[in-house]
Amino acid sequence: MTAIDDAAHSALARRIADAAGLMGDVYKDKCLRRRIGVRMRACGVHTLEEYLDVLQRVAGEAERLRDTLTINVTRFYRNPETWDVLARSALATLWSEREGRLTVWSAGCASGEEPYTVAMLVAEIARVAGRAERLDRLRVDATDIDRVSLERAAAARYRPDAAADMPSGLRERYLAADGDQLVVAPAIRRQVEIRHLDLGGDPPPRPHYDLILCRNVVIYFDRAMQERLFQTFADALLPGGLLVLGKVETLLGPARDRFQLVDARERIYRRIA
Template identity: 35%
Template sequence: MSAAAAPMQGEFHLSDGDYETIARMAHAHAGIMLGTGKRQLVYSRLAKQVRRRGMADFADYVALLRNDADARREAIFALTTNHTKFFREDHHFTHFAEHVRPDLLARSERGTPVRLWSAACSSGEEPYTLAMTLLGEDRAGGGRIAQRDIAILATDLAPHVIATAKAGRYPADMARDIPDRFRRTWVKPVGDEIAMAPELQRVIAYKHLNLLESWPMRGRFDVIFCRNVMIYFDEPTKARLLERFAGLIPAGGYMYIGHSERLIGPAATMFDSVGHTIYRRRG
């Protein structure tokens, strides 16, 4: 952190020292790297917390963060970037539909369990997109597929976005990101919102999970999506996380990462690139 950075001026005073404390906390608890370029983002996200608690400035808030685990978790949730949309980076879902889905459906028809993981799922758009793509364009056929031993695990650090995802309701204008063939089948307009079909919700299990802590899952995943979250981590944290993902993907399984991310560390030798930010586990 540059000592030359000017204190943030605004409704509340954010000194260099307080900012550095917040940055260290974010890295220690969530692996988030906050350089000086993130100062305005930190101020805008956390000033709401300072105001809500009736505090005079960030010094009081940082003192609270040092001693209150619940307040620290709340700050991490506020700092977490949750921008997403349906069918984001749609080339991933095109690849999944054409090259991965047929084998998964054939295996599920034989009674073999199929498991997918949407890590850092945010408010649910990614796992719902994955479920639509997996179940297909026909409602009756998709309903039959949903009855098989198929499950999508969707996890995120922030409980409030998990709650949104579980509800499966979004502003109506978000429907524009869903291709017509899927929107007609799986999305129902409800007033000024859209609701995800029950079949989609049936195959998705939402759980709170910090990717940097222990994972309760013991089984393997045929496919893991972890997109646009590792950009906030330092290189050693990325390498460890990718190696852990690799350990849960069997030979022939797939991993999808964000458009500006790459495989590093031991995991880089465990996968073959089969498309832009799409990797298949060697074996």
């Protein structure tokens, strides 16, 4: 393929994403084209032009393309070491400093396991400190672009394998069995507010946070979008607040100067400016 062909393909891929109601320009080119390729094969078409035509004619295709682009695999206590580090040091310190008044944003929360995990972790910190009642001071905003995932998050019912990585104490205290499913304890659910938000354009739900988790989300975004988002996170974090990215994601761009690395392996950063 020539460079001109390649540019034309990218432009068309972005038009397709726009037509599907996605902000085409925030996704990595390769990622976008690979996912469109998945839908092209499923629809039995061979060119982007043909696919654009299908997208405009076939009811439900835009939604199916959106689903392939917003992969939402997640689980409770995903990457246990990250949660262990947070609970042992950074988060526990913040909790003490703020006397339990923590505001947390789980940006790209998928079906809710991540925001519920952070609420459970804070509940544990409060319980161990003998201040269980301070859990009520916690606010967790859980946001995602995918409405189907958000419905699952609101239902707060999961298959047992979603909790396979959790320490048993946490599982026993904060998840209850109901038939063949697990249900999140009401005290944990109360602290979590679920809402729709597109990181490509919507502002943060509130102006100030102590902790922002944005894990396994920016990996799909192009560099310019990542840089913009990291600036948004720096602006939204209180001084001393923490940012946690996914294990294969790295803070980049001008916002790097506004953070100090807390834990390189676990991708935990502290806002310093």
